[in-house]
Amino acid sequence: MVENDYTKPRGEGILEGKTILVTGAGNGIGKAVSIEYARQGATVILLGKTKRNLEGVYDEITDYGYPEPAILVVDLAEPTGDAFKTIGAAISGEFNQLDGIVHNAAELGMLTPLEIYVGDQWDHVFQVNVKSPLLVTQQCLPLLKEATYASIIFTTDESGIKPKGYWGAYGVSKAAILHMARMWAIEYANTSIRVNIVDPGPCRTGLRLLTHPGMPMKRYTPPEAITSIYTKLMDCDVLGHNGELFYAHDFINPDLDDRTERDLATSTK
Structure with missing residues (x-):
């Protein structure tokens, strides 16, 4: 894990005064994005299904002296x-404000041929990866509409952009989320809400460990190094973007990328 230089004093960040919901905030990319948003002055609502993980992120943020986050334990x-x-209801009651959502939570399911994919598992993956972002967005729309400008970031994957065999419901769901995000962008193009999509690429996360068991995790980008695109899309820069797909690896922060030349030479997707 990279030792991040989280030293920017509270009150000097570009997201000062914003309230942002991050799903899947207990670990991996969601955790890294949440901490970076807090570093930039935002009040982050940490949503996840494991209270202990969310409390760990909460403690890190408050230990740095950043704005106190909130925790929402919800099983998507x-x-x-x-x-x-x-x-x-919880966000409205506690903050009466919401400036953005990062839909990061995801369920992998099985990596197996479609011929033998289990229907119940397929439904479970689509519930978390597609239906829950739809329902969360719907519930948050009243607050998002009241913001001066609001940003919604959906998360896709290479397997959802270019079909890859054996990625099953995960790959199909990530293709669906890309399509749905662009539909949201079209439908809200004439409002103050902007909707964009990020492909994080291969990162040093638990999900990557599941999809590539036995591969050295050090070869993959630490999630802390790819947060700049998430910040860009939550800042006022988002006004110039709508319905666009961004590859997080095009925005890597080299100061937070601890991979060596040897790691990079052997890095593969």
């Missing part, structure tokens, strides 16, 4: 809409 695999209704 919940098949009914009741769990999602609590999200908008």
Whole structure:
């Protein structure tokens, strides 16, 4: 893990005064983005299903002296809409403000041929990866519409951009989220809400470990090094972008990329 230079004093960040919801905030990319948003002055709402992980991120943010975040323990695999209704209500009741959402939570499912893919597992992956971002966005729209400008960031994957065999429901769901995000962008093009998509690329995360077991994790980019595109899309720069796909690896912060030349030489997707 990179030792980040989280030293910017509170009150000097470009996201000062914003309230931002990050799903899947307990680890990996969601954790890194949440800490960076807090470093930039935002109040971050940490959403995830594991309270202990969220509390760990909460402690890191407050230990740095950044704005105190909030925790929302929600299982996005919940098949009914009741769990999602609590999200908008909780944010409205606590903050009465929301300036952005990062849809980062994801479920991998099985890497297996479509011929033998299990239907229940397919439904589970789509519930987390496609249906939950839809329902969360719907519940948060009233607050997003009240913001001077708001940004919604959806997360896709290489397997959703270019079909890859054996990636099953995960690959199809990531293709679906790319399409859905662009539909949101079209439908809200004449409002103050901007919708864009990020492909994080191969990163040093638990999900990557599951998809590439046995591969040295050091060869992959640490999630802390790819957060700049997420900040750019949550800042006023977002006004010039809508419905666009960004590759996070085009915005790597070299100061937070601890890979050696040897790691880079052997790096593969």
